[in-house]
Each structure stands twice: as C-alpha cells, then as structure tokens.
Amino acid sequence: MTNPANDDAKEVQDSMVETPAGDTAAAKRGPSVATRERRQGSINPSGETPYLVVEDLAVKFPTADGMVSAVNGLSYSVPLGRTLAIVGESGSGKSVSSMAVMGLHDRKRTRITGSIRLGGDEIIGLSENDLMKIRGDAVSMVFQDPQSSLHPLYTIGNQLVEGYRVHHKVSKDVAKKRALEMLDLVGIPNPQRRFSQYPHEFSGGMRQRAMIAMSLINDPKLVIADEPTTALDVTVQAQILDLLNNLQKEFGSAIVLITHDLGVVAEMADDVLVMYAGRCVEYGTAEDVLANPRMPYTWGLLESIPTVSSANEKLRPIKGLPPSLLNLPDGCSFNPRCPYKDRVKGELCTTQLPDLLPVDGAGAHTSRCHLRDKASIYEAEVAPRLG
Amino acid sequence: MSETLLQVRDLKMHFPIKEAAGLGRTKKVVQAVDGVTFDLKAGASLGLVGESGCGKSTTGRMITRLLTPTSGEIVFKGTDIAQLKERELRPFRRQLQIVFQDPYSSLNPRQTVSNIISTPLRVHNLVPRGKELARVQELLERVGLNPEHHNRYPNEFSGGQRQRIGIARALAVEPEVIIADEPVSALDVSIQAQVMNLLEDLRRDLGIAFVFIAHDLGVVRHFCDEVAVMYLGKIVEQGSRDQIYNAPQHPYTQALLSAAPDLGTIRGVPPKERIRLVGDVPSPIDPPSGCRFRTRCWKAEDICATQEPLLEIKPQSSPGHTAACHFAEPKADLIAETA
Numbered sequence: 001m002t003n004p005a006n007d008d009a010k011e012v013q014d015s016m017v018e019t020p021a022g023d024t025a026a027a028k029r030g031p032s033v034a035t036r037e038r039r040q041g042s043i044n045p046s047g048e049t050p051y052l053v054v055e056d057l058a059v060k061f062p063t064a065d066g067m068v069s070a071v072n073g074l075s076y077s078v079p080l081g082r083t084l085a086i087v088g089e090s091g092s093g094k095s096v097s098s099m100a101v102m103g104l105h106d107r108k109r110t111r112i113t114g115s116i117r118l119g120g121d122e123i124i125g126l127s128e129n130d131l132m133k134i135r136g137d138a139v140s141m142v143f144q145d146p147q148s149s150l151h152p153l154y155t156i157g158n159q160l161v162e163g164y165r166v167h168h169k170v171s172k173d174v175a176k177k178r179a180l181e182m183l184d185l186v187g188i189p190n191p192q193r194r195f196s197q198y199p200h201e202f203s204g205g206m207r208q209r210a211m212i213a214m215s216l217i218n219d220p221k222l223v224i225a226d227e228p229t230t231a232l233d234v235t236v237q238a239q240i241l242d243l244l245n246n247l248q249k250e251f252g253s254a255i256v257l258i259t260h261d262l263g264v265v266a267e268m269a270d271d272v273l274v275m276y277a278g279r280c281v282e283y284g285t286a287e288d289v290l291a292n293p294r295m296p297y298t299w300g301l302l303e304s305i306p307t308v309s310s311a312n313e314k315l316r317p318i319k320g321l322p323p324s325l326l327n328l329p330d331g332c333s334f335n336p337r338c339p340y341k342d343r344v345k346g347e348l349c350t351t352q353l354p355d356l357l358p359v360d361g362a363g364a365h366t367s368r369c370h371l372r373d374k375a376s377i378y379e380a381e382v383a384p385r386l387g
Numbered sequence: 388m389s390e391t392l393l394q395v396r397d398l399k400m401h402f403p404i405k406e407a408a409g410l411g412r413t414k415k416v417v418q419a420v421d422g423v424t425f426d427l428k429a430g431a432s433l434g435l436v437g438e439s440g441c442g443k444s445t446t447g448r449m450i451t452r453l454l455t456p457t458s459g460e461i462v463f464k465g466t467d468i469a470q471l472k473e474r475e476l477r478p479f480r481r482q483l484q485i486v487f488q489d490p491y492s493s494l495n496p497r498q499t500v501s502n503i504i505s506t507p508l509r510v511h512n513l514v515p516r517g518k519e520l521a522r523v524q525e526l527l528e529r530v531g532l533n534p535e536h537h538n539r540y541p542n543e544f545s546g547g548q549r550q551r552i553g554i555a556r557a558l559a560v561e562p563e564v565i566i567a568d569e570p571v572s573a574l575d576v577s578i579q580a581q582v583m584n585l586l587e588d589l590r591r592d593l594g595i596a597f598v599f600i601a602h603d604l605g606v607v608r609h610f611c612d613e614v615a616v617m618y619l620g621k622i623v624e625q626g627s628r629d630q631i632y633n634a635p636q637h638p639y640t641q642a643l644l645s646a647a648p649d650l651g652t653i654r655g656v657p658p659k660e661r662i663r664l665v666g667d668v669p670s671p672i673d674p675p676s677g678c679r680f681r682t683r684c685w686k687a688e689d690i691c692a693t694q695e696p697l698l699e700i701k702p703q704s705s706p707g708h709t710a711a712c713h714f715a716e717p718k719a720d721l722i723a724e725t726a
Contacts, residue, residue: 089575203667204439233438234602235664238646242663260576263648290653304580305650306609314587315609317580321545386654 045271045285045364050077051254052101052222057114059096059105068325070096072278074114078271080221083248083255085269085286087262087301089322093278094258098224100124101256102141103131118222137167140215144227146207150199156183156210157195164217182213186243205236212243219251226258241267262305266290274298277323277333280356284365294359294374295367296340299382307386316385332370340377344370392596393427393450393564398459398469400445404672418671419445421620422459424698427564432590432597434611434628436604436643440668441617443600447566450598451485452476463564481511484557488569490549494541500527500552501537507559526555531585547578554585558593565589568600583610604647608632616640619671619679622698626708634717636701636710638662639680644721659721678712686714 044050059071071093078084086094099105100112103123116123118138123131143149151159160179161172168175176195183191186209199207208228215223225244229237241264248255257268265272265286272289274282274297282295293299300318320337323329331350335341341349348354348370356368359375371377401416420442427433435443448454450461452468461469468479487493494503504526505519514522524534530551532544541549550570557565567586571579583606589595601607607614608628615625616639624637635641645662664683669675675682681691690713698711 089577205667233668234604235438235642235646236667237648238661238663239665241648261648262576263650266650266653267648287653290650300577302650304576306580306583306605307650314584315580317584318577319581321547321578322575 044077044079044082045283045288046079046082047364048079048082050079051119052078052256053115053117054097054101055115055117057097057100057116058112059093059100060111061109063326065326069328070278070325071100074275074278074280076271076273076280076283078222078254078256080254081248081252082270083257083268084271084273085257085259085265086273086275087259087265088275089260091277091322091325092275094275095226097275098141098226098256098258101222101224102135102139133167136163136215136220137218138220139222139224140218140220142208142211142215142223142225142228145231146204146211147199147231149211150207152199155196155198156202160195160210160214160217163214167218178217179213182217183210185247186210186213186216187239188213204232205239208232208236208240209243212240212247216247216251216253220253222254222256224256224258227260228257229264230259230261237264244268262290262301274301277328278325279333279368280366281334281369282367283356284359288359288365292365292375293367293378293382294365295369296338296371297334298367299378300337302386303382332368340371343377344372390429391426392429392464394460394462395423395425395427395446395450396460396462398423398446398449398461399457400442400449400454401457415672418620418674420449420456421674423617423620423622425615425622425625427596427598429563430590430594430596431613432599432611434607434614435598435600435617436602436607436614437617438602438643438668440619440671442620442671443617444568446617447485447568447598447600450564451483451566452480453485477511481507481560482563483566484560484562484564485566485568486550486553486557486570489573490546490553491541491573493553494549496541499538499540500544503541503552504537504556504559507556511560513560522559523555526558529558530555531581545578547574547582550574550582551585554582554589558589561593562595564596564598566598566600569602570599571606572601572603579606586610604632604644616643619668619674621679621711623680623712624708624710625698626704630705630708634704634708634719635721636704636708636715636717637680637712638684638686638714640710641718641721642683662721680712686712688713 055075057071057074058069061068061070074097076084088094101116103126105112112124157179160182161175164175164178180191180195183194188194188206188209202210229240232240245268259265269286272284272286273280274289276297282289282293282298289298293302303316304318306315318337323333329336331352332354335349354368354370356366359365359367398420399422400420401418404415404417423446425433435446437443445454449456456469459469460467463479463482468476501520501523504523508514508519508522520537523537527534527537532548532551544552570586571582574582587610590597599607599611612628614628614631615622616637618639624631624635624640631640635644642662642664645659649659666683669682677693678691678696681687696711696713698709700709701715703717
C-alpha cells in the first residue's frame with residue numbers, strides 16, 4: 001500500500017462523507033466511534049477510488065422477540081474491477097448487508113441507517129421507482145440457487161429479453177440479439193436453441209450461467225454474487241468461478257462475493273471482509289486476511305478447514321455456537337468462543353466492544369480485537385498449525 | 388482392522404421411469420448405480436466421493452436397505468442381505484445405521500429428543516423400559532450434548548446440535564457400520580469441524596466402521612483411509628487415501644482434485660496445474676457407451692466409446708489401487724492445500 005495512493009482515496013472519500021444521510025446517521029449515534037470507524041472502513045485496501053462505498057450501515061428488523069440488529073456499523077468499499085469477498089457463517093449478516101445494497105429489504109419492516117453510495121450517489125432513502133432504475137442496470141445480483149431464482153414458466157430467452165428491455169428502449173429483435181450474445185458469452189452451447197428453452201431444461205451449472213448472463217446483460221458496474229457456486233458440484237464450481245473471473249476482466253465490474261468457503265475466497269477475492277454476529281471483525285486485502293490474519297475468529301475459520309497437513313490430526317474447531325443476534329454477549333461478540341481472551345488484561349473482552357483498528361497502527365488492514373500482540377501470537381502459535 | 392465386515396458385489400440400482408412414447412410405452416431406466424463393488428473392514432472408513440447424481444447416496448441407501456437393489460450382493464458378515472425380507476432384515480438393521488445429510492428434515496419435529504433416540508432402543512428391545520432415559524442421557528453425553536436437554540424438541544437445537552442428535556440415534560443400537568451420508572455438508576465450517584471430530588472419536592473409541600459419503604474432498608481426506616471415486620453410477624478409481632490423493636490415475640479423479648479451490652496459493656504455495664472439465668454430467672437414463680466419462684475427457688479416443696474400461700490394478704500403480712480407464716496414468720501435484 002503506497003501512501004500517496006491512500007491519501008488520494010481518503011480525499012475522495014472525505015468529500016463523499018458530506019452526504020446528508022451519512023450525517024444524520026452519524027449524528028444519531030454520537031460522533032466519536034462512528035466517525036473513527038467510518039474513516040477506516042471507507043479506505044479501500046487497494047487505495048483506488050471505490051465505486052461502491054458502504055458506511056456505518058446498520059440493518060434492523062423488528063421480530064416477535066424484539067429488535068434484531070442483523071448488521072451493525074458495517075463499512076467497506078469496492079472499486080471497479082475489484083472483487084470483495086464477504087465471509088461469515090450463517091446469520092453473520094453477510095447476505096442481509098448486500099440485500100441492503102440492492103434495496104431489496106421490505107422498507108416497512110426494516111430499519112436501515114448509514115450510507116450506501118454507488119459512484120457517489122446515495123441509495124438509502126431512494127424511492128422504489130428510483131431503485132428500480134438501478135436494480136439490474138447499474139447493480140445486479142447472482143443468487144445462490146438458480147433453480148428458484150429463475151421463473152419456471154418463462155423461457156430463458158424471455159427472461160433475458162425482459163431484463164434488457166426494462167432498462168433499454170429497444171425492439172424485441174434487438175434485445176434478442178443481445179440476449180443471444182450474452183448466452184454465448186457465458187459459454188452456453190447452442191444459444192439459439194437454449195434461448196427458447198425453460199429453466200427446467202437446463203442443468204444446474206447451465207442455469208447458473210444463464211443467471212450470470214441475465215445479471216450482466218445491462219453491463220452493470222456492480223455485481224453482487226450471493227454464494228454463486230454453493231449449490232454446484234466442484235467441477236462445475238471451478239467453471240463458474242473461471243467464468244466470473246474472465247467476465248470481470250472483460251466488463252470491469254466491481255464484484256461483491258458473498259461466501260462461506262475460504263477456498264473460493266482465495267481463488268476470487270482481491271479484498272476480504274470477515275463478518276461475525278453482524279459486525280465486520282477483519283478487513284483487508286486477500287493476502288492480509290488469509291495469509292496474515294489478525295483476529296482469533298479468522299484464525300478459527302482457517303484452522304477449521306481440513307488441510308493436507310492435518311490429515312492425521314484432529315481438527316481444531318471453534319468451540320461453541322455463534323451468539324443469538326437478539327442477545328449478543330457484552331464486549332466483543334466473539335468472546336464466549338475466543339480461546340485467547342484470558343491473554344487480555346482485565347475484563348476488556350467481556351465488557352468493551354473493540355473498535356475496528358489498523359493492525360499495525362496504520363494502513364488498511366483492520367481487525368476488531370483487544371489482543372495486543374496479535375502478530376506474534378499468529379506467527380508463533382496459529383501459523384504452524386495451518387501448515 | 389483385518390476382518391471384512393461388508394462385501395458389496397456388483398451392486399445395481401435401476402429406477403424405472405414411465406414415459407409415454409407414441410402408442411406403446413417404452414421402458415426406460417435411470418441407472419443410478421450400475422455395478423459397484425467394494426469391501427469394508429471392521430473399524431475402517433471408506434469414502435465415497437463424486438458429484439451429485441453419481442449414485443453415492445443411492446449406494447448408501449442400498450447398503451442400509453432403505454432401497455432394495457435391482458441386483459448384486461451386499462454380504463454382511465457372511466449373509467447376503469440384498470434381497471432379504473423386512474422381517475429377516477431386522478437383526479441387520481441394528482448393525483447398519485445411517486446418518487443423514489440434512490439435520491432439519493431427518494428428525495421428526497413433533498417428537499422430543501428422548502423419544503427420537505429411544506425409539507430404536509424399543510424397536511430392538513435393547514433396554515428394559517425403566518432404563519431408557521438413562522441410556523438416552525448417556526448417548527446425549529457421548530455426542531457432546533447436555534443430557535438435561537432430553538425433553539426438548541429438535542427446533543430448539545442448532546444445525547450442528549441436530550446432527551449430533553442424528554448421530555446419537557444411530558449410536559443407540561450399537562451398530563458396527565455407520566453410513567454417513569454427507570454428514571457435515573449442511574453445517575457451517577466451524578461447526579463442521581466439531582462434528583468431524585466427534586465422528587473421529589466414535590470411530591476410534593467404539594471401533595465403528597464408516598462408509599463416508601461426501602463431495603468435499605478435504606473432509607474425505609481427513610476422515611477416510613480408503614477412497615472410492617464414483618462417476619455416473621460406477622466406481623472409476625479406488626485406493627488408499629495416499630494413492631488417490633497423491634497419485635490419482637483416472638482423469639476424472641484428477642479433474643475433481645484440481646477443481647477444488649486452493650487456499651494454498653495465497654500463502655505462497657505455487658499454484659497447481661489446472662484441469663477444467665467442459666460440460667455437465669450426462670444423463671444416467673442414457674449414459675455414454677463404453678467409458679461413461681469419455682464425453683468430458685480430454686484423453687478420450689475411439690476405444691473409449693466402444694470398450695468399457697474395467698476397474699483394475701494398472702501396471703504402474705501400487706497394490707490395491709484400481710482405476711477404470713484405458714489411458715490411466717498417475718499425476719501428482721494436483722491437490723489444493725485444502726482438498
């Protein structure tokens with residue numbers, strides 16, 4: 001990370017922070033921690049000017065048992081041509097936060113605060129009509145399960161053409177030409193025939209390709225891929241990951257990849273954000289987070305994966321379960337499961353939520369942990385176990 | 388480790404499908420499993436790997452006789468149970484248990500945990516009536532759950548805990564073989580490791596033999612000493628863990644290993660050679676002639692379409708390592724750090 005680049009990015013962001021929504025959100029929660037975290041979150045680890053900027057995002061749902069804070073104080077940014085992977089277990093808030101970027105939450109039942117900006121324009125608070133103009137055009141989404149996200153009663157071609165014509169005033173023939181082009185681009189053999197087939201006539205991998213064709217048909221600047229390969233077999237997964245990588249090179253879109261599979265992260269991501277119980281706990285470039293992680297939860301995730309060297313040993317799982325979002329533990333949300341908390345003096349871990357701070361005092365790699373000597377603990381204890 | 392518990396010989400499962408065609412009805416079958424043969428020794432663990440639709444789960448269901456095979460033998464301790472009637476089968480059901488993939492749909496939501504676990508005890512008359520609860524609590528403790536929670540319902544437990552209940556239910560009858568059908572694939576990675584460790588403890592402490600069905604190559608390598616790779620209803624390669632992972636012979640095994648996402652590169656391990664398969668698995672209703680993998684294989688030649696390769700020990704391979712390919716050759720350095 002070169003310093004000049006960083007300063008540039010900071011300048012751009014600081015000027016962006018002046019949007020009204022960002023200010024009201026900050027005012028409500030008091031400036032101190034929010035401002036500090038916001039600043040750090042909006043520095044992109046690459047130092048490039050980001051296209052998507054999420055700042056201090058909070059998503060809350062009322063439930064029968066009380067208000068659930070599914071996402072809390074989340075900040076990140078993604079420049080064009082770069083891929084951010086959001087990693088976490090089920091219920092960590094990774095999908096909820098990305099649905100907010102698409103404006104997909106039921107606005108009557110969801111409280112969203114903070115700021116989400118696309119190329120500088122605020123999304124939070126936009127009317128449904130304005131959101132419709134963005135969805136599928138500037139921002140599109142690839143869902144986990146292509147089976148249930150394609151309409152079973154319309155042909156693939158029909159769905160592609162519709163997606164194109166919503167945002168472009170063109171004739172059906174022109175749209176069809178574009179649709180065939182896209183089917184070909186995502187590697188679906190015989191597009192002419194496939195165009196008039198229904199989703200059930202496609203295999204899982206082909207359906208996901210069609211889904212990707214649909215999401216890219218309007219040349220979006222941002223693609224959100226929510227577990228795009230989880231439902232697929234490993235050989236097909238490899239094909240789809242290659243396809244996404246190649247298409248990103250061609251289209252230059254920003255990608256937010258939501259996944260729980262660290263292998264997929266390693267193959268795809270430029271930046272990585274680890275979520276736990278609705279909060280970001282570690283954020284940095286893929287190399288930072290996967291090769292030099294500085295947060296016990298990230299260590300635990302990496303240690304849980306069976307590797308070549310662990311074949312004859314026991315795995316080292318993270319003990320316990322993720323906490324209920326309705327009843328988060330005091331202090332650091334990870335403390336009940338953290339094997340390192342007794343190395344922190346006093347009762348800091350159980351009483352005070354750690355801030356998301358740079359791991360080496362400066363720079364873009366941040367983690368949320370009270371441990372002082374994270375680097376030496378990782379090098380001396382965790383890294384040897386990872387093999 | 389030496390006694391062979393289970394011998395599976397040329398096991399086939401063909402599901403008939405009805406399809407109206409013109410005037411008459413043509414009879415078509417889905418060849419879900421088409422001639423699978425393997426042995427399982429006492430206390431061993433055999434991994435069945437392959438992509439969806441390759442017949443690995445169907446094989447598991449036949450061994451536990453949840454399905455009756457179309458043909459073939461399942462010899463358990465000298466008795467062929469493949470075509471036994473329900474009554475004759477009962478003593479064997481106790482020996483062969485199964486743990487299912489989905490901990491949500493495999494537990495009855497209206498039964499308490501205690502009821503779920505004690506049903507097999509009652510069916511097999513294993514414990515006198517008054518002692519059931521004590522046994523249930525012992526089992527709960529064995530799988531790492533709080534014995535005081537015996538009165539709860541499945542919905543009060545998380546996915547990983549439910550999977551533990553499923554395991555306790557299988558353990559209740561003290562089986563010699565457990566078929567674990569994707570036991571951890573529905574779980575989050577940190578929970579997955581917990582359940583893997585539990586299964587490993589059970590294997591070591593109780594000497595239970597496992598048939599471990601999974602698509603995750605890393606998990607299989609961790610748990611199994613013997614691995615069989617399946618493709619479209621057939622075993623294409625079989626051998627010890629080291630043979631399969633370090634010197635895979637069959638092109639499909641090689642492709643499968645090389646497709647696993649690699650976590651090693653980011654830590655500075657040089658990237659592995661990539662093999663990318665094209666296309667999808669063909670339909671098992673009308674599988675390709677000759678070698679079933681030939682439609683996606685980069686080595687395929689004319690002979691592959693006309694002559695089916697046999698699962699046999701190749702001249703270049705070590706003892707016990709079989710592969711079904713005309714052009715089998717070992718290839719090292721394909722495995723990702725996490726596969």
